[in-house]
Amino acid sequence: MPQEAAIVPPVPGSADRGEQTAAELLKDDFGWSLGVILRRYLRAVEEIVVDVPGGPRGYQVINSAIQNLAVNQGAMAAQLGIDRTVLTYLIDDLEGAGLVARQPDPTDRRSRRVVATEAGLALWRDRQNAFAQTEADILSVLGGDQAAFKELLQRVAMHADRLDPVNNACQVVEDLTEDRGPRPRRRPSRT
Amino acid sequence: MPQEAAIVPPVPGSADRGEQTAAELLKDDFGWSLGVILRRYLRAVEEIVVDVPGGPRGYQVINSAIQNLAVNQGAMAAQLGIDRTVLTYLIDDLEGAGLVARQPDPTDRRSRRVVATEAGLALWRDRQNAFAQTEADILSVLGGDQAAFKELLQRVAMHADRLDPVNNACQVVEDLTEDRGPRPRRRPSRT
DNA sequence: TATTGTTATACTCTATAACTATA
DNA sequence: TATAGTTATAGAGTATAACAATA
Numbered sequence A, B: 001m002p003q004e005a006a007i008v009p010p011v012p013g014s015a016d017r018g019e020q021t022a023a024e025l026l027k028d029d030f031g032w033s034l035g036v037i038l039r040r041y042l043r044a045v046e047e048i049v050v051d052v053p054g055g056p057r058g059y060q061v062i063n064s065a066i067q068n069l070a071v072n073q074g075a076m077a078a079q080l081g082i083d084r085t086v087l088t089y090l091i092d093d094l095e096g097a098g099l100v101a102r103q104p105d106p107t108d109r110r111s112r113r114v115v116a117t118e119a120g121l122a123l124w125r126d127r128q129n130a131f132a133q134t135e136a137d138i139l140s141v142l143g144g145d146q147a148a149f150k151e152l153l154q155r156v157a158m159h160a161d162r163l164d165p166v167n168n169a170c171q172v173v174e175d176l177t178e179d180r181g182p183r184p185r186r187r188p189s190r191t
Numbered sequence C: 001t002a003t004t005g006t007t008a009t010a011c012t013c014t015a016t017a018a019c020t021a022t023a
Numbered sequence D: 001t002a003t004a005g006t007t008a009t010a011g012a013g014t015a016t017a018a019c020a021a022t023a
Helices: A022-026 A030-048 A055-066 A073-080 A084-096 A118-163 A170-176 B022-026 B030-048 B055-066 B073-080 B084-096 B118-163 B170-176
Strands: A100-105 A108-116 B100-105 B108-116
Touching: A030 A055, A030 A118, A030 B030, A030 B118, A055 A073, A055 A084, A055 A100, A055 A108, A055 A118, A073 A084, A073 A108, A084 A100, A108 A118, A118 B030, A118 B118, B030 B055, B030 B118, B055 B073, B055 B084, B055 B100, B055 B108, B055 B118, B073 B084, B073 B108, B084 B100, B108 B118
Parallel strands: none
Antiparallel strands: A100 A108, B100 B108
16 A cells, blocks of 8 residues: 555645656555566466466366365365355366366265366466466566575565465465356256 | 366376475465465455445545545546446445545536545554554564565566556455445435 | 255346436 | 446356255
């Protein structure tokens, strides 16, 4: 949030600053800096996975499936920080696209493990480089200071995460992601 | 339905990592770091202005009014990156709380300038310190490296903003802000 | 009865467009 | 006719809760 000395209540003393850009007014603002950087990053991420059903969130599901982070849908929903009802729709779409599959758990017939298909794994591999490139683009302005910045950023993040743990990186991605087109209608029930 | 494309088992050398925390798995992830930090910051911001109608966005309106950033509602909406119809509701609420007022423009009776009241200015002043404190808390872990980090952060942000200008810092605040309670219904028309 | 996943419903937020009053 | 602001309506995204199958 911006600071700077206040002016007038009811009646303004004029003095429009319309000419100054928001960046000029806010560049020393911590929240503004964070927001700008994250927004830039998320825009790129969104583009990278624009063809993945569910966008960044869908990609996260694939990632979770590949890394075997969750034993079943409920666990995955908890880890990704999304509602389990939403996850159902997401998996529906990803499964329809042939990127993941629901694998019944032999020991508990209620439970389903989400696994990636070959196509899902191929897609995942394909996009990892793009993410790295995006990061490089954003940090390029720092030149030789990149490593130092990343180290500091990590320290702050680890600290912040201890105070207020976040299960998932792309929780934020999702919150920031606007339109991704209408959600296709449900498929027939299991059984 | 999905064709049983080959299931992808666990993945390169990854047995179950269920025990590892998300932070451990992701700490070297750029997007994750950014997201965690921003989320932590936004939680605090949300708390600070929880009693302000419209939350962080309402506070931004007050801020814009105090700093005389916009000549009328339309300009303010553009600068804050929000829809002008949404701004109408926001101003309604803030005006109802006595924090801002609509000031008719003598030269154009269609136009309204938004100004802060004494109460609005007092509130604004009151919360500025809290924002600074939040920033300090988050960065405290860096000790003597705080200044260096902020400098680097600014460089990255300025760079990112040039590539993809953002009008407003708290655009992101808003996108990330979930529930703020039901929106009170409209007031009677102007006349 | 509790839990896993699914389906149905309601609610919030935002955007689109229609409307008024000025210009 | 165009513009500033307001109001009304519809859309998308999310959460809440009811449901079926299984434990």
